Amino acid sequence: METAILEKIQEDFKNRKSCLSHRIVICAGTGCIANGAMDVHEALAKIIREKQLPLTLSLKEEIPPGEEDPILISKSGCQGFCQVGPLVTIEPENILYTKVKPEHARDIIERTILAGEVITELLYKEPQSGQSCKNHEEISFYKRQNRMVLKSCGDIDPEDINNYIYSGGYMAARDMVLNKSPQEVCDIVKEAGLRGRGGGGFSTGRKWDLALKQKSPDKYIICNGDEGDPGAFMDRSVMEGNPHSILEGMIIAAKACGGTEGQVYVRMEYPLAVRRIQKAIIEARKSHFLGENIFGSDFSFDIHVMEGAGAFVCGEASAMTESIMGRRGMPRVKPPRTAEQGLWGKPTVVNNVETLACVPLIIRMGADAFKKTGTTSSPGTKTFALTGHVANTGLIEVPFGTTLREIIFNIGGGVLNAKGEIDNNDFKAVQIGGPSGGCLIEKHLDIPLDFDSLKSVGAMVGSGGLVVMNKSTCMVQIARFFMKFTQSESCGKCVPCREGTRQILELIDDVAQGRGTQKTLTLLEELCETVQETSLCGLGKSAPSPVLSTLKQFREEWDAHIEMNCPTGNCKDLVSYTIAAESCKGCTACVRVCPAGAISGNRKEAHVIDEQKCIRCGACVETCRFDAISVGGRV
DSSP states (O other): OOOOHHHHHHHHHHHHHHOOOEEEEEEESSHHTTHHHHHHHHHHHHHHHHOOOEEESSSSSSSTOOOOOOEEEEEEEOSGGGGGGGOEEETTTTTTOOOGGGGGHHHHIIIIIIIIOOOOGEEEEETTOOOOOOSGGGGGHHHHHOEEEETTTTOOOOOOOOOHHHHHHHHHHHHHHHHHHHHHHHHHHHHHTBBBBBTTTBHHHHHHHHHTOOOSSSEEEEEOOOOSSOOHHHHHHHHHHHHHHHHHHHHHHHHHTTEEEEEEEEEEEEEHHHHHHHHHHHHHHHHTSTTTGGGGGSSBBEEEEOOOOOOOOGGOOOOOOOOTTTTTOOOOOOSSSSTSOOOGSSOEEEEEEHHHHHHHHHHHHHEEEEEEEBOOSSSSSSEEEEEEESSSSEEEEEEOOOOIIIIIISOOOOOOTSSSSOOGGGGGEEEGGGGGGGEOOGGTTTTTTTHHHHHHTTTOTOOOEEEEEEEEEEEOOOOOHHHHHHHHHHOOOSSHHHHHHHHHHHHHHHHTOOOHHHHHHHHHEEEEEEEHHOOSSSSHHTTHHHHHHHHHOHHHHHHHHHTTTOOOOOGGEEEEEEEOTTTTTOOOOHHHHHHHTTTOOOOOOEEEEEEETTOOHHHHHOOOSOOOOEEEEEE
16 A cells, blocks of 8 residues: 555544544443443433434544534543543543443533533542542553553554554554565664563564574464463553554564564453454455555565463463464473474564564654663563552553652552552552562662563563552462462473472462471472473473562561461461450440351450351451451461
């Protein structure tokens, strides 16, 4: 497709957009849809029709004569702030409404669209100041981010290719296909310093270069959308919110490596992402961006979708290629690397979703401009899934080099204590990098986050999971949670991973259930190091990281468990509950909530707990208004 045609599509879309009086954008990511976003969409359309206002649901069609100045209701991809969804944006007034329900639809149309009034009760309020925020630019969660990859998610309609072209889409791919040699494309990406966002942080340009040097008539490009970390949804959001950016990145990667066919490997638990990627491929083929002789050149490349069954190990490149070929998803010994021998023994480049979405941005802005964001060794930005004990949770994107302090206390709005109140002194740790990462503590809060600085303190960027924990969190249970996950996801091919992770989990259980000794901890450390050094693939090599990092950062807490005391009261086998007679008012509230009938006592007299009957559920502690019930160790 000639540049003039792309420019005409942009001009036509711009003209149609200029006919709008209002655009109502409803966040239609998986999170907001689960909270009723499509019901809000339907309710808004119903009210608009009821009032006989001009309405359009798509800019792809010509606006009929006599229906000028229509109101457009469009869907967007995930805007990241799922905690306060469904989100509704009103343009051109630039108003963001949060937690919108269908019953708010009439007010939005009558008070905002028709009367120009801002509905204060639907605005987001900062958790610390209580200040109402009118739009994204006023909300700390958004204004302290630097959204590059996610910028269009929440703005463009992910199911409208013309909307993507209007935003400059496919211009970079066209330029690379028509005007650059494969080596020149590799050199641009190498010069930009792009590193893989999926975990390892390997140079993307060097990977492409390695594939380019292979002599083969067939080469493959795989988009790794097999996102399996607990709580992570960065790749899903990009696939749902801006699928064409991934396809454009794959076209450029194919040009760089001599790729002939592409696969988007996405787990079937992401049905919306699968549907939007499939629709994007169909639209791209119709526009001749995929298929034979794309952009009128002699370069041909097409993309297909492979739905994975949701095995964590299939995120590893060689295991993914096995899965695509219809075999059991298991890694193999390397070398040769996948870029040398991958799918059907042919050179295969596997890039993460976020990595590929970065590529068109690099081409558009230039390598030098891209490097101005981030750090010297880790240019650009990184998306993180911020969850846990923080006021603001969701998907964020910040430049490499941003500190944890900035993310947790400013973007995240502060740490929540056990009562759900903001208390920054209650910060305990943050787990970064998902099940392959490690725990960082207060002394690490000012470390600039990038691939190398995190590695130096025993953590990793990983796929970008960030779980903030307050002081009510038991670190032994955290280590157990991640080890349980990786043990369940081990493919079982190599003995160190298959048997080692199982043994590690059993040792943790010994500690959590009162059977541990100092010898147990010593054995645990030695076993973790052995599994790290001898496992076949990254899953096994990184599986012990959460255990080792908690042993390093919270040794006193592990030692306390050996002494039959869980300081946070989360390990039920190690705690006992006691009622202080001088504080107990005999209100009987604890008696009423105890499911085991373990608490007895007359009204207005001090109560007692029968430890033999107590199941240590903690219901009595949560109910007592006089702080008369304390949690302590078993000895």
